[in-house]
Amino acid sequence: MTERQVEICGYVPGALGRITELHGTYYHREWGFGLYFESLVATELAEFLGRLDPARDGLWLARLEGEVVGSIVIDGRLTPEEGARLRWFILAPEVSGRGLGRQLMGEAVGFCRQAGSRRVYLWTFAGLDAARHIYESAGFSLCKEHENDQWGEPVTEQMFELWL
Numbered sequence: 001m002t003e004r005q006v007e008i009c010g011y012v013p014g015a016l017g018r019i020t021e022l023h024g025t026y027y028h029r030e031w032g033f034g035l036y037f038e039s040l041v042a043t044e045l046a047e048f049l050g051r052l053d054p055a056r057d058g059l060w061l062a063r064l065e066g067e068v069v070g071s072i073v074i075d076g077r078l079t080p081e082e083g084a085r086l087r088w089f090i091l092a093p094e095v096s097g098r099g100l101g102r103q104l105m106g107e108a109v110g111f112c113r114q115a116g117s118r119r120v121y122l123w124t125f126a127g128l129d130a131a132r133h134i135y136e137s138a139g140f141s142l143c144k145e146h147e148n149d150q151w152g153e154p155v156t157e158q159m160f161e162l163w164l
Contacts, residue, residue: 006070006100007063008107011052015061016045018068022090031127032153045088048075056084058111062091062100069095072104074111074120083119083161084112089131101134109138113164120164126156135160 024038052059056076061068070091076084086108091100112120122140124131125148144159 004064006095006098008103009061009063011049011059012061012063012068015059015068015071016042016049019045019071019088019090022068022071022092023088026090026093027151031151031155033151037151041088045073048073048087051077053077056115058108060104060107062095062104064095070100070104072108074108076112076115076117083121084115084117086120086122089122096130101131102137105134105138109162109164118164119161121159121161124158124160126158132160138162 020038020042023041024033027033027037048057049059051057053076058074058076060072062070072089073087074084075087078085089101089104089108091104109120120140121143122135124135126145140160140162142158143161146157148155148157
């Protein structure tokens with residue numbers, strides 16, 4: 001049996017809902033996050049898509065047979081002051097372990113280099129070990145950490161950064 005091909009592409013209709021769904025179902029199942037988290041993802045992602053500027057922002061989707069199975073975003077709105085922010089990086093469980101996370105990360109970091117960003121940063125939390133491995137493999141390092149319970153469950157939030 002041959003492995004089905006995954007396509008990396010930009011925005012497609014339905015991406016907002018699918019990225020929100022991937023985040024909502026994963027973080028509820030694994031971490032107990034609820035409606036607050038899912039609605040925050042939907043609201044902030046919709047705001048980002050409404051102002052997306054291809055010169056500074058990027059959205060990459062992994063699609064398998066037409067269905068969005070992963071995403072990564074670079075929000076470059078604050079690039080001159082703070083750096084480019086990596087956001088909404090997620091893969092559906094059925095495609096994990098295929099190198100798609102590294103491929104999406106390569107697209108995002110490559111875009112930042114081409115756009116002239118000096119710094120890329122992201123917020124996450126402790127315990128997302130597979131994602132952390134990808135971040136560190138791409139050159140990101142942990143620079144801040146603190147406790148937070150805004151998501152309904154206490155987590156140790158972490159900021160990673162990459163200097164280009």
